[in-house]
Amino acid sequence: MVNDKITSKKIRAFLLDHIVTIVFLAFAIFGYFASGDSTPSAFVNEIAVRFFRNALLVLSLIIPVIAGLGLNFGIVVGAFAGMLAVVFVRYNMLADNLASPFGSLMLCFLVALPLAMLFGWLTGRLYNKTRGQEMIASLMVGFFAEGVYMVILLFVVGTIIPVAAVHPMINPSGVGIRASFDMGLPASEINLARGAHQVPGMSRALTGLWRVEFLHALVAMTAAALIILIIRRAITRKNPGVTQKPTWRFYFQCAIYAVVLGFGVYNMISPGNEVSLMRPIPMVTAIVIFGFCMFNTYFLKTKLGQDCRSVGQSQPIANAAGINVDRTRIIATMISTVLAAWGMIIYLQDMGTVSTYTAQRQIGMFSVAALLVGGATAAKASAKNALIGLVLFHSMFIVSPGIGRMFPTTNENVGEYIRSFMVYTVIGVSLGLHVWKQNKALKEKEKLDRKEIGRLNQS
Numbered sequence: 144m145v146n147d148k149i150t151s152k153k154i155r156a157f158l159l160d161h162i163v164t165i166v167f168l169a170f171a172i173f174g175y176f177a178s179g180d181s182t183p184s185a186f187v188n189e190i191a192v193r194f195f196r197n198a199l200l201v202l203s204l205i206i207p208v209i210a211g212l213g214l215n216f217g218i219v220v221g222a223f224a225g226m227l228a229v230v231f232v233r234y235n236m237l238a239d240n241l242a243s244p245f246g247s248l249m250l251c252f253l254v255a256l257p258l259a260m261l262f263g264w265l266t267g268r269l270y271n272k273t274r275g276q277e278m279i280a281s282l283m284v285g286f287f288a289e290g291v292y293m294v295i296l297l298f299v300v301g302t303i304i305p306v307a308a309v310h311p312m313i314n315p316s317g318v319g320i321r322a323s324f325d326m327g328l329p330a331s332e333i334n335l336a337r338g339a340h341q342v343p344g345m346s347r348a349l350t351g352l353w354r355v356e357f358l359h360a361l362v363a364m365t366a367a368a369l370i371i372l373i374i375r376r377a378i379t380r381k382n383p384g385v386t387q388k389p390t391w392r393f394y395f396q397c398a399i400y401a402v403v404l405g406f407g408v409y410n411m412i413s414p415g416n417e418v419s420l421m422r423p424i425p426m427v428t429a430i431v432i433f434g435f436c437m438f439n440t441y442f443l444k445t446k447l448g449q450d451c452r453s454v455g456q457s458q459p460i461a462n463a464a465g466i467n468v469d470r471t472r473i474i475a476t477m478i479s480t481v482l483a484a485w486g487m488i489i490y491l492q493d494m495g496t497v498s499t500y501t502a503q504r505q506i507g508m509f510s511v512a513a514l515l516v517g518g519a520t521a522a523k524a525s526a527k528n529a530l531i532g533l534v535l536f537h538s539m540f541i542v543s544p545g546i547g548r549m550f551p552t553t554n555e556n557v558g559e560y561i562r563s564f565m566v567y568t569v570i571g572v573s574l575g576l577h578v579w580k581q582n583k584a585l586k587e588k589e590k591l592d593r594k595e596i597g598r599l600n601q602s
Contacts, residue, residue, distance in 0.1 A: 159576065159580075160518065161518055162572070162576070163515055163516055163518070163569055163572060163573055164516060164517065164518045164531070164532075164535065167516045167535040167536065167538075167539060167565075167569070168535060170539055170542075170565070171535055171538035171539055171542060173546075174538075174539070174541075174542025174543065174545060174546045175538070175542050177545070177546060178542055178544075178545020178546055181541070184421055186538075186541060187421060188421060188422050189537075189541050190534060190537055190538060190541065191357075191421075191422065191424070192422070192493075193533070193537040193540070193541075194533050194534060194537065195350070195424075195425055195428045195429065195432070195493070196489070196490050196493045196494070197486075197490060197509075197510070197513070197533060197537070198432045198486075198529070198530070198533060199431070199432065199435060199482060199483075199485060199486030199489055199490075200218065200222075200483060200486035200487065200490065200506060200510045201510045201513045201514050201529040201532065201533055202432070202435050202436065202439060202482060202486070202526060202529050203215075203218050203221065203479045203480075203482035203483040203486055203510075204218065204479065204510060204511065204514050204524065204529070205439050205514075205524045205525065205526065205528075205529060206439065206442065206451065206475050206478050206479055207475050207476060207479045208455070208514075208519065208520075208521065208522065208523065208524040209443065209448075209451050209452055209455050209475070209523075209524065210451040210452075210454050210455050210471060210472055210475035211454050211455035211456070211458065211472070211522070212270055212277045212281075212455075212472060212475060212476065213277050213278040213281075213521045213522075214278055214281075214511045214514070214515075214521055214570075214574075215277075215278075215281050215476070215479050216278060216281040216282045216284075216285055216507040216508070216511060217266050217280075217281035217282075217284045217285055217476070217479075217480070217507070218479060218480065218483035218506065218507055218510060219284075219285035219288060219289070219483075219503055219506055219507045220262045220263070220266055220284055220285065220288045220480055220483075221259050221262065221263070221479065221480035221481065221482070221483025221484040221486075221487065222483055222484065222486075222487040222502075222503040222506050222507075223262070223288050223289070223292045223503060224255050224258035224259040224262050224480070224483075224484040224487075225251070225255045225259070225483070225484035225485065225486070225487030225488045225491070226292070226487060226491070226497070226499075226502065226503060227254075227255075227258060227292070227295075228251045228252075228254035228255035228258065228484070228488065229251050229326070229345075229488060229491055229497060230296070230312075230320060230497075230499070231254055232247055232250050232251045232254060232345070233247075233312065233324065233326065233327070233344075233345065233497075234306070234310065234312055236327065236344070236345075244327065244344060244345050244346075244348035245348050245349070245352065247344075247345050247348070248345045248348045248349055248488070248492055251345070251488050252485055252488060255481075255484040255485065255488060256481060256484070258484070259477075259480045259481040259483070259484035259485075260477055260480070260481060262288070262480055263473075263476045263477030263478070263479065263480030263481060264473060264476075264477055266281075266284055266476050266480060267472055267473030267474070267475070267476035267477060268473060269284060270472060270473075270476060271469045271472055271473065274458075278521070281507075282507075285507055289503070292503075293500065296319060296320045296499060296500070297318075297319045297320075297500075298318065298319065300313075300318070300319055300320055301313065301314075301316075301317050301318035301319055302318055311324070312324045320499050321499065322498070322499055322500060323496055323497060323498050323499060324496070324497055324499065325344065325346065325495060325496050325497070326344050326345040326346040326491065326492055326494075326495050326496065326497060327344005327345055327346050345492050346492060346495035346496075347492060347493060347495060348492055349425070349427055349428055349431075349489060349492055349493075350425040350427075350428055350492065350493050351425070352425075352427045353425070353426045353427050354423035354424065354425055354426065355423055355424050355426050356421075356423055356424075357421035357422065357423060357424055358407050358410055358411045358421070359411070360423075360424035360426065360429070361403070361407040361424075362404060362407040362408060362411065364429075365400050365403045365404045365407060366404060368400055369397065369400040369401070369404065372393070372396055372397065372400065373397070376393055428489065428493075431489070435482065436526040436530070439525070439526045440525075440526060447471070447474065450466045450471045451471055451474075451475050453466055454466060454468050454471050454472060455522070487502075487503070487506070490502075508566060508567075508570070509536070509566065511570060512532075512536060512565075512566045512569045512570055513529070513532040513533050513535075513536040513537075514528055514529055514532050515532065515569050515570060515573040516531075516532040516535045516536045516569055517529055517530065517531040517532025517533070517535065518531065518532070519532070520573060520576070520577050521573070521574060521577045522577065539562070539565055540562060543561045543562050543565070546561060
């Protein structure tokens with residue numbers, strides 16, 4: 144009887160912790176089979192494109208959560224830094240006829256770095272002034288930054304900042320940047336171009352640098368993951384101080400990797416099937432994403448990472464332990480802002496076209512929603528949550544138009560309404576559960592304190 148109660152409590156806790164992930168998984172599966180809009184290869188292709196395009200933006204949210212800053216909607220500020228860097232480099236690349244796409248993209252990263260660090264420092268100082276209300280403050284910072292960004296590109300460019308009125312990025316009036324501009328043609332398409340500016344641009348300069356066939360990449364990455372899993376297991380078994388994961392979980396993970404590995408090898412041997420239609424994987428982007436996943440993981444093992452974790456758990460205790468709480472929070476915000484700026488550059492180069500005044504909209508909301516879908520909360524997040532959430536969240540984006548067409552209405556925007564509803568519902572439910580759990584834990588603590596006080600009074 145006692146075991147049944149313990150099991151039911153564990154199941155209830157698991158469902159509460161993963162309710163958003165479960166709902167999205169069910170929605171994606173239902174939407175895929177109900178809409179019937181795409182083949183498996185087309186579905187996976189679309190997810191892969193969105194995954195590599197948005198991954199760094201979602202990963203930029205993890206460190207602020209660990210540092211107790213909550214969900215940093217203020218990554219929009221970092222996105223603005225990335226967009227300003229792209230505007231600057233793209234303007235000068237055309238003007239000076241620089242024909243190095245990858246070098247120009249690297250210049251974007253370099254230009255964005257000091258801008259993002261400055262914006263992150265200012266934002267972190269604001270968070271320290273609005274302690275306890277960081278998420279609301281981050282939303283307001285995003286709106287304020289958008290206004291400043293609009294003023295700079297609409298009015299300052301061409302009036303205070305001199306520009307060439309005949310430049311294709313500048314409005315015909317000579318003031319302000321056009322509503323959209325291209326990142327330049329990919330180098331592979333330059334010979335097919337027609338027009339005055341046949342200069343290789345930054346469009347897909349990173350994405351197209353090194354592409355590997357899907358099956359080859361799948362086999363290589365799965366084999367590497369399986370080897371790493373086995374090595375980590377061997378190391379942890381020799382170290383009694385490390386918490387051991389259940390044996391069944393290790394064997395279960397090995398079985399999954401083995402099945403995927405066998406699937407990939409089998410399809411490599413027998414081409415001509417559905418899987419052969421998969422697009423190549425952008426390996427450089429994949430390596431960058433993997434690198435930042437490792438950065439987020441091993442950052443916590445450094446002194447600064449431990450300080451961030453301590454601050455996130457309890458600021459008074461961290462302060463008593465000699466940790467500079469304000470400085471740690473500012474550094475966490477700066478890291479998040481820099482990663483968001485670089486993530487925005489990767490996003491724009493993959494898109495190929497920059498919507499000057501709208502590309503940054505919903506970046507914060509969608510990234511936060513994707514992280515929450517992966518099982519993260521306002522107080523706990525990891526790279527695993529980010530990657531799982533990316534897949535599930537963009538699966539919803541892909542299937543929602545098909546589900547929208549199932550409704551008996553002529554309005555073609557039903558799918559978009561479903562997307563918006565799901566995004567805001569995820570954020571609302573996750574924050575509501577977070578507050579409910581906090582209140583529940585506080586009540587349990589107060590109950591235990593009263594019992595302890597009563598015991599002491601009796602003695």
